[in-house]
Amino acid sequence: xxxxxxxxxxxxxxxxxxxxxxxxxxxxxxxxxxxxxxxxxxxxxxxxxxxxxxxxxxxxxxxxxxxxxxxxxxxxxxxxxxxxxxxxxxxxxxxxxxxxxxxxxxxxxxxxxxxxxxxxxxxxxxxxxxxxxxxxxxxxxxxxxxxxxxxxxxxxxxxxxxxxxxxxxxxxxxxxxxxxxxxxxxxxxxxxxxxxxxxxxxxxxxxxxxxxxxxxxxxxxxxxxxxxxxxxxxxxx
Numbered sequence: 001x002x003x004x005x006x007x008x009x010x011x012x013x014x015x016x017x018x019x020x021x022x023x024x025x026x027x028x029x030x031x032x033x034x035x036x037x038x039x040x041x042x043x044x045x046x047x048x049x050x051x052x053x054x055x056x057x058x059x060x061x062x063x064x065x066x067x068x069x070x071x072x073x074x075x076x077x078x079x080x081x082x083x084x085x086x087x088x089x090x091x092x093x094x095x096x097x098x099x100x101x102x103x104x105x106x107x108x109x110x111x112x113x114x115x116x117x118x119x120x121x122x123x124x125x126x127x128x129x130x131x132x133x134x135x136x137x138x139x140x141x142x143x144x145x146x147x148x149x150x151x152x153x154x155x156x157x158x159x160x161x162x163x164x165x166x167x168x169x170x171x172x173x174x175x176x177x178x179x180x181x182x183x184x185x186x187x188x189x190x191x192x193x194x195x196x197x198x199x200x201x202x203x204x205x206x207x208x209x210x211x212x213x214x215x216x217x218x219x220x221x222x223x224x225x226x227x228x229x230x231x232x233x234x235x236x237x
Contacts, residue, residue, distance in 0.1 A: 057148075057149045057151065057166060057168065058149065058151050058152075058166075061128055061151045061152075061166045062151065062152065064128065064194075064196055065128070065194070067199070068194070068198075068199025069194075069199065073154050073156065073162075074130045074132060074164050074190075074192060074194075075132060075156060075162070075190050076190060076192060076203035076205060076210045078156060078157070079201065079203070079210070079212055080210050080212070085212050086212065086213050086214060086215050086216050086218060086219045087210065087211065087212050087213075087219070088210075088211050088213075088219045088222050088223060088230075089208055089209065089210050089211070089230075089231060090112065090116060090208055090209050090211070090222075090226055090229040090230060090231075091207065091208040091209075091229055091230070091231055092108070092109045092112055092113070092184060092204070092207055092208045092209065093105055093108055093109065093207075094108070096207075096231060096232070098206060098207040099184070099185065099186070099206065099207075100181075100184060100185070106181055106184070109180070109181070109184045110177055110180060110181070112209070112229060113176075113180045113204055113209065114173050114174075115226070116202065116209050116211060116222075116226065116229075117171055117193065117202045118171070118173070119211075119222060119225065119226075120195075120200050120201070120202045120211045120213060120222075121171045121193060121195045121200060121202055122171070122195065123171070123172075123173070124170050124171065124172055125170065125171045125195050125196075125197070126168075126170055126195075126196045126197070127168075127169055127170065127171050127193045127194060127195055127196060128166050128167070128168065128169075128193065128194045128196060129148060129166065129167040129168075129169045129179075129191070129192075129193055130148075130151075130164055130165070130166050130191065130192050130193070130194065131146055131148060131164070131165045131166075131167075131188065131189060131190070131191045132162045132163065132164050132165075132189050132190045132191070133146060133162065133163050133165070133189045134160055134161065134162055134163075134189070135153065135161040135162065135163050146165050146188075146189075148165040148166045148167030149165060149166060149167070150163055150164070150165050151164050151165065151166040152164045169193075171193055171195075171202075179191065180204060183204045183205065183206065184204070184206055185206065186206040190203075190205070191203075191204070192204075198214060199214075200212060200213050200214060208231070
């Protein structure tokens with residue numbers, strides 16, 4: 001399923017006002033798409049679609065991405081392998097546990113995600129939300145809907161072809177729970193947020209968060225501030 005939705009529309013798909021969390025909620029979300037996909041006719045949404053058409057989003061994203069990350073691909077593992085970038089990783093749960101098993105652990109993941117996102121991007125920062133999906137013959141197992149507009153396609157180091165979908169959004173506390181939990185539960189493809197003014201990147205994955213900031217000094221500040229969430233791995237993984 002490849003349905004482009006923005007974060008506002010995704011939030012409206014939450015059933016009975018419940019937070020999008022856990023496999024059961026994701027299944028309900030996916031099953032509800034057919035019901036809600038035609039309910040996008042409000043005038044303000046139509047105006048937004050006209051103002052931010054494909055013809056403006058693609059060149060805007062490509063220009064801003066290139067200004068900070070020319071010749072780089074928007075995949076977290078490719079970016080962190082670039083030794084010229086200031087990178088640090090934090091884990092999403094205590095004891096480096098990878099997946100949440102209950103709402104309390106989901107709460108920990110969200111708390112860490114927003115704390116690290118705020119520190120990297122800034123509260124209410126204007127960002128590009130970038131979601132990548134592999135262009136395979138058989139659809140990948142990720143079942144969460146894809147947000148945004150197709151901006152670019154590229155190949156990774158293994159020659160796998162990827163499609164990047166981008167969305168203009170703001171990094172705001174409490175507004176991205178659904179997609180953050182989808183990432184934490186490995187229910188969606190590689191996703192990151194890039195600050196449009198600084199180029200800093202917040203790239204969560206199932207198990208933790210990769211942060212790409214402006215300098216080694218910023219990395220050290222983050223390591224000190226959030227030291228309890230660091231990995232014990234000698235390479236910081």
